[in-house]
Amino acid sequence: MTDTHGEGPALGHDGSVPEELSHCGAVVDKAIEYMLGEKLPPIAIASALLGGSLGLLSRTMDQGTMLAMLENAIHSVRSGDLHPDRDRVSQPE
Secondary structure, three states, rough: OOOOOOOOOOOOOOOOOOOOOOOOOOHHHHHHHHHHHOOOOOOHHHHHHHHHHHHHHHHHHHHHHHHHHHHHHHHHHHHHHHHOOOOOOOOOO
């Protein structure tokens, strides 16, 4: 769900994740699980997902909003929110 004010997906009034965002996240998680099962390298999976995401963003929003989203992502990496130990994805054997 994207709002029309350039702020990206909005959380519910109680801070919950909107159903559309949750659904999209579940689909992406399944796609990642499938690609890992196909023994594709995680860097290739992540690169393809990031490239696709950036392409979609560039077709649907202005540059300022895109930069704000990317700055938020950078902040999450720098603050440790996206550290590998916090969100370990188990790879199929």
